[in-house]
Amino acid sequence: MSEMIRGRVWKYGHNINTDIISPGQYMSLSIEEQSQHAMEAIDPDFSKKVRPGDIIVAGDNFGSGSSRETAPLVLKHLQVGAILGNFFARIFFRNAINIGLPVVEMGDTSYIDEGDMLEIDLLKGKVINITKGQEYKTAKLPAHLVEMVSLGGLEPYLAKRMGISS
Amino acid sequence: MVGMTIAEKTLARAAGKKEVRPGEIVWVNVDIAMMHDLLGPRLIDKGFRKLGGKLFDREKVVVVSDHCTPPATVYQADILKYTRDWAKEFELPYYYEFEGPCHQVIVEHGHVRPGRLILGTDSHTCMAGGLGAFATGIGSTEMIGVLLTGETWLKVPETIKVNWEGTIPSGIYSKDIILKTIGDIGHAGATYQVLEFAGSAIRGMSLDERLVLSNMAVEAGAKTGIIEPDDVIEGFLKTKGIENTERINSDHDARYLREFAYNASELEPQVACPHEIDNVHPVSAVEGTYVDQVYLGSCTNGRISDLRVAAEILKGRKISKNIRCLVVPASQAIWMQANKEGILDVLTEAGCIVNMPSCGACGGFTSGVIGAGEVVMSSSNRNFKGRMGSPLGEIYIGSPATVAATAIEGKIADPRKYIQ
Known part of the structure; x- marks a missing residue:
């Protein structure tokens, strides 16, 4: 993964919670099986239609609820490239970074529509909407968290810091 | 010097500092690292072993099997067995199963005490704040780092004070109080922040009732919910043989981001x-x-x-x-x-x-x-x-x-x- 992410948008609203992203009833299944049910309460076809690199764009409070890491993990398994939201629920935000799924806070994602093609620059804190010819500013992650995300999460990051080859 | 809230004081202690301020990122020492069966050993094991596989302090690690109990499928039974075997292999002195939900179990077994920093792989870990601990949920991967080092980083949150005064009428309970509060704050209204519950109606509550408030703080998006420890908490801890606990209070001039004021006597279910x-x-x-x-x-x-x-x-x-x-x-x-x-x-x-x-x-x-x-x-x-x-x-x-x-x-x- 690099600091630049390019992909097509799937657009959702506010308060997409962890029971929508990763329903509790499937949580004892493998991540592969669980990912087939991702988002199904509001978008039953999501796991079939999402393509590697696609970007989820949401409103307020994406990932609210449970501390279950399966929420970002199923999205990562489906190779979602990044999530762009107005803001995120705090545990989801940390979990996503810790497993290497880029989460970007943009304040107001209402300019973006489903199907738009976006290019996200994590380091510079900017998003280019290729479809609409627009550019937006985003909150910047501190450099060490960008590095953590780019390396694939906390585990490879710790391994690197501790000098263990992963 | 401006005063500090209980949350700030507890984080300052965990960070080994005299004072901390909201927005500051601090490295903190964890007093209790809690995991449960669903989001615990089975998810962290691989990464944990790859990074050396040594617990920072097994006395500070608590594992509770509660989500898959009793197992309804073979897969859940396997998760339980895995968790049990893991606790045995790492010689954990505190492993509980079939006793009930982890948040209640760790209170009953005296792991939750005022002033402690408690991190758990469950969003309702914040319930421990009802005894005056700073407690919050983290993910499984983050727990790997905690298990190895006993530390993590936290951003010192702002605190929202929720005051409930007055006498709680018959037929009204702390659940009604927290639902009313969350209805007003909104389910993301306290994101990244702490809810501190105060006022005469809260002080008059039993431990049972207080735990309802702190349990549901996360439902307003909060990092934790916290209540000043008092005689009720000390009395409970004494029944567990725990004496001389810290009594951390918010300073009179502590700074709050927002304050909500309610009168309990007017509340309906x-x-x-x-x-x-x-x-x-x-x-x-x-x-x-x-x-x-x-x-x-x-x-x-x-x-x-x-x-x-x-x-x-x-x-x-x-x-x-x-x-x-x-x-x-x-x-x-x-x-x-x-x-x-x-x-x-x-x-x-x-x-x-x-x-x-x-x-x-x-x-x-x-x-x-x-x-x-x-x-x-x-x-x-x-x-x-x-x-x-x-x-x-x-x-x-x-x-x-x-x-x-x-x-x-x-x-x-x-x-x-x-x-x-």
Whole structure:
């Protein structure tokens, strides 16, 4: 993964919670099986239609609820490239970074529509909407968290810091 | 120097600093690292071993198997076995299974104390704040770092003060208080922040009732919910043989981001309606809504005082023929106490089914999940789509009393008419 992410948008609203992203009833299944049910309460076809690199764009409070890491993990398994939201629920935000799924806070994602093609620059804190010819500013992650995300999460990051080859 | 809140003081202590300020990122030492079966050893093991596989301090690690108990599938049984074997391999002195939801179990076993920093792989870890700890949920990967180093980084949150003054009327409980609060703050209104509960109505509450408030702080998005420890907390800890605990208070000139002020004496029973916990209305607005199942239990409201309230209402009465009423005491200790007091007999005679302490149907895992189109009235903490089973089901949340009254009528009911 690099600091630049390019992909097509799937657009959702506010308060997409962890029971929508990763329903509790499937949580004892493998991540592969669980990912087939991702988002199904509001978008039953999501796991079939999402393509590697696609970007989820949401409103307020994406990932609210449970501390279950399966929420970002199923999205990562489906190779979602990044999530762009107005803001995120705090545990989801940390979990996503810790497993290497880029989460970007943009304040107001209402300019973006489903199907738009976006290019996200994590380091510079900017998003280019290729479809609409627009550019937006985003909150910047501190450099060490960008590095953590780019390396694939906390585990490879710790391994690197501790000098263990992963 | 401006004063500090309890949350700030606790984080300062954990960071080894004299003072901390909101927004500051601090490295903190963790007093208790808690994991449960679903989000614990089976998820962290690989990464943990790859990075050396040595626990920072096994005395500070607590593992509770509660989500897959009793296992409904072979897969869940395998998760339990894995968790049990892991606890054995790492010689954990504190491993509990089949005792009840982790948040209640760690309180009963004295792991939760004022001033401690407690991190757990569950969002309701914040419940421990009811005893004056700073407690919050983290993910499994983050737990790997904590298990290896005993440290992590936290951003010092701003604190919102929630004041409840006045006398709580009969038929109104701490569940109504927290639902009213979340309805106003909104389910993301306290994101990244702390809720500090204060005021005479809170000070007059038992530990059981306080834990409802701190448990549900995360439902407003908060990092934790915290209550100043006092005689009630110290008295409880003494029963566990724990003496001389710290009494951390917020300074009079501590700074709060926002303050909410309420008068408890004016409150009606509150109900959170599908599918968001801040969709809160007085019970009168939804009275008469038919339900298929009621759920009395969970780490939120399955304690002995909750079962007593329900038994008082259901004594000598029968639940509606059209519904199932599941009762899930929040721990084995509570189950035994309820048994001793005859509460389980009262509830069973009324037509309830008493299940074993577990996260069970509250999280949609085992023992009583709901199907498409079914409606539940529950005393638990979260009513998201799909939380208790089918995403086509509907969940209403209320106090144990509202749940018991609803069980009698088979439709959402005001409990006050059943209380003398």
